Amino acid sequence: MGSNDKPPLVAILSGAGISTDSGIPDYRGPNGLWRRDPEAEKLVTYEHYMADPAIRRRAWLMRRDSEALRARPNAAHDAVVRLERAGVPVRVITQNVDGLHQLAGLTERKVLELHGTARAVVCTKCHRRSAMAEALERVAAGEADPACLACGGILKSATVMFGQRLDPVVLGKAMAVAKGCQIMIAVGTSLRVQPAASLAGIAAEHGARLVIVNAEPTPYDPIADEVVREPIGSALPALLDGIAATSGRAPAP
Known part of the structure; x- marks a missing residue:
């Protein structure tokens, strides 16, 4: 892609695995x-x-x-912010309630918290x-x-506790992002909890390139364009910096 071309809309669907390097254990x-x-x-x-x-x-x-309220963003959260600051349109749909995407510096309105905030x-x-x-x-x-x-x-x-519905407004916005993005990166999520997991399938159905970065296999691996099993703290920055480079935009330092 040349520097005058419109960069792709990148959607990041993040789960507990993106925050484990910050000292927050996962649940499952x-x-x-x-x-x-x-x-x-x-x-x-x-x-x-x-x-x-x-x-x-x-x-x-x-x-x-x-530990969640004392945790600090890690290299993976920083990489998402770097991509945004490089001029690539970014939206984060997160299953996490730790607020680390915003704490890293991502614009508040670009983060959709499916499960609310702690x-x-x-x-x-x-x-x-x-x-x-x-x-x-x-x-x-x-x-x-x-x-x-x-x-x-x-x-x-x-x-959002067990037994409560997701906020329909937030979910609606997340579905719109999934349908409209050109790249969907599901990172640190088992893709087993619905309806969040279905967003990966919706993105793929609407023509997005689906990349899954997760230590364990997920139900959506068969339809993914790329599956990465490397540690998130190094794999996601490399992936996002590569997107910035191919979009003709140098990632911010």
Whole structure:
């Protein structure tokens, strides 16, 4: 592609694997949280969370001790930002709730968080949103199950728990990106959780080049144009820098 040609729209579908180099363990891998502690799944299941104060108290302690809020972006997150700053249109559709794409410097509106964010809390009654850090300060001060300051309702993280629907607006935007992109890179995701996984198939059906970067096989490997099994921290930067180069745009340092 020449430097005067329009660069391709690149969609990044990211899962837990992109953040493991930042010290955030995945959930379903061999050492994942759900395998190590099956009871932990109740802490992020809406029905259990809303019905049982003991579950909520445990959930707040889990959030307090979570590595996700202390984690920093890694080379893979930085590579996505570098591609954007090189002038290539980028949209990130992420299954992660860690906010590391934005923390790395990616423009907020270019990140679609399918499963919400762990960096905010929402009231289940009046739907007021506030910062997770504020709620955790209250936990540290001795509130085991902090209630909404506006209405007294139950607070939860602004993530999509098991038993909740994805935000239809966010999902709709993600589907539009999948249909409109020229390159879809699924990175660090098992592509087994629907409807997120279906976005890879939608992109391929609409003519996008599908690249899968993941340690383990996925159900979409057979329709991918390229499957990469190398470590994400080195494989994704090489892949994205290559896209920038072939688009006639030098990646930003």
